[in-house]
Amino acid sequence: MSDGHDRLRLFSAQVFGKLEGAMTAGMIHLGDRLGLYRALADADQPMTSVELAVATDLHERWVREWLHNQAAARLLDHDVADGDDRFSMSREAKAVLATPDHPAFGMGMFHRLPATMQSLERMPESFETGLGHDYDSHGAQGAEGIERSFEPWNNANLLRTVLPAMDGVVDLLQNGARLADVGCGAGSAVMMMAEAFPNSEFVGYDISRHALDRARAKLASSPLPNARFIDPRDERLPRDGSFDVITTFDCIHDMSHPQDTIDAIRLSLHDDGHWLLVDIDAADDLAGNMEANPMASLLYGVSVLSCMSSAMSEPGGAGLGTLGLPASKAEEMARAAGFTRFERLPVDHAVNAFYEIRP
Numbered sequence: 635m636s637d638g639h640d641r642l643r644l645f646s647a648q649v650f651g652k653l654e655g656a657m658t659a660g661m662i663h664l665g666d667r668l669g670l671y672r673a674l675a676d677a678d679q680p681m682t683s684v685e686l687a688v689a690t691d692l693h694e695r696w697v698r699e700w701l702h703n704q705a706a707a708r709l710l711d712h713d714v715a716d717g718d719d720r721f722s723m724s725r726e727a728k729a730v731l732a733t734p735d736h737p738a739f740g741m742g743m744f745h746r747l748p749a750t751m752q753s754l755e756r757m758p759e760s761f762e763t764g765l766g767h768d769y770d771s772h773g774a775q776g777a778e779g780i781e782r783s784f785e786p787w788n789n790a791n792l793l794r795t796v797l798p799a800m801d802g803v804v805d806l807l808q809n810g811a812r813l814a815d816v817g818c819g820a821g822s823a824v825m826m827m828a829e830a831f832p833n834s835e836f837v838g839y840d841i842s843r844h845a846l847d848r849a850r851a852k853l854a855s856s857p858l859p860n861a862r863f864i865d866p867r868d869e870r871l872p873r874d875g876s877f878d879v880i881t882t883f884d885c886i887h888d889m890s891h892p893q894d895t896i897d898a899i900r901l902s903l904h905d906d907g908h909w910l911l912v913d914i915d916a917a918d919d920l921a922g923n924m925e926a927n928p929m930a931s932l933l934y935g936v937s938v939l940s941c942m943s944s945a946m947s948e949p950g951g952a953g954l955g956t957l958g959l960p961a962s963k964a965e966e967m968a969r970a971a972g973f974t975r976f977e978r979l980p981v982d983h984a985v986n987a988f989y990e991i992r993p
């Protein structure tokens with residue numbers, strides 16, 4: 635066989651490998667949504683498709699085909715015992731697929747996969763007009779998926795690792811301070827910090843109706859007198875230096891006018907205040923991301939459908955996108971807003987970089 639033919643087969647296999655990933659990602663969404671992973675994780679021995687169908691109250695034929703996909707994708711372990719196909723989960727599979735309070739739990743992105751993929755229908759128009767779509771275009775499922783994406787790691791690390799890495803912030807919050815979480819999404823970080831630091835006051839700002847609905851519903855069911863959630867279009871960040879700490883988790887690169895937000899953060903922050911910027915750990919250019927980040931193609935794809943789309947959702951949008959805020963750019967934008975101190979925090983995370991930025 636010729637070299638050209640081999641290269642063609644290899645390239646074809648590479649392309650269809652992407653489609654295999656997309657299909658299996660859809661099956662992972664179903665496994666999470668239908669409780670299939672949960673039931674497998676709870677079982678004390680490998681299950682047949684009949685047993686899993688009974689445990690989940692689902693139709694056996696469909697469950698069996700799903701199990702075959704998951705075994706073929708090597709996500710579930712498969713054995714044949716007494717002529718029956720049996721399926722089980724490794725310890726790692728249980729952590730990533732079935733344990734919401736494990737820091738490695740990864741179902742958030744899969745939760746919002748249908749909503750994210752649905753936006754493909756809007757893309758041809760966006761590619762023509764340049765205008766993207768904000769987070770609410772992904773509906774309530776999108777907001778819930780974002781919440782489930784970030785909560786597991788934050789629950790395990792925000793109070794224990796991230797805040798203590800900042801200069802005196804835990805003391806400030808213990809004694810009584812004001813903190814704003816800008817781009818707060820469904821409010822998990824605000825809720826967690828408000829509960830941990832009852833002497834301090836916490837305000838979450840977001841422009842997503844679906845995210846704010848979730849945040850306010852959580853607050854209504856677990857009332858905290860020191861937390862509230864605001865749409866900054868109803869009540870903008872105060873320009874009076876009245877916040878001691880501002881946090882932004884994975885959202886500046888999503889904003890259509892991030893420099894305006896950073897300017898507003900500076901104005902609302904006390905001259906001795908602290909800004910915790912958490913954003914995707916990106917290189918300065920495509921080549922750097924391709925070399926250093928094994929998830930670069932995933933992240934550029936998420937950017938088109940979600941992050942950059944949001945960042946282009948208003949005329950004149952900056953369009954930074956998922957990998958659009960490397961340290962150099964973040965520092966440049968912070969200094970342009972009047973910040974003078976910029977430090978990367980020693981926090982270990984698979985995707986994000988953490989910065990403490992001060993006036």
Ligand SMILES: C[S@@+](CC[C@H](N)C(=O)[O-])C[C@H]1O[C@@H](n2cnc3c(N)ncnc32)[C@H](O)[C@@H]1O
Binds near residue numbers: 818
């Ligand atoms: C990827 S989500 C992160 C949400 C949250 N920080 C978390 O960690 O779960 C990005 C959020 O930024 C919000 N956002 C985008 N532009 C914004 C703006 N100009 N002001 C406030 N929030 C904004 C979106 O609505 C979305 O909820």
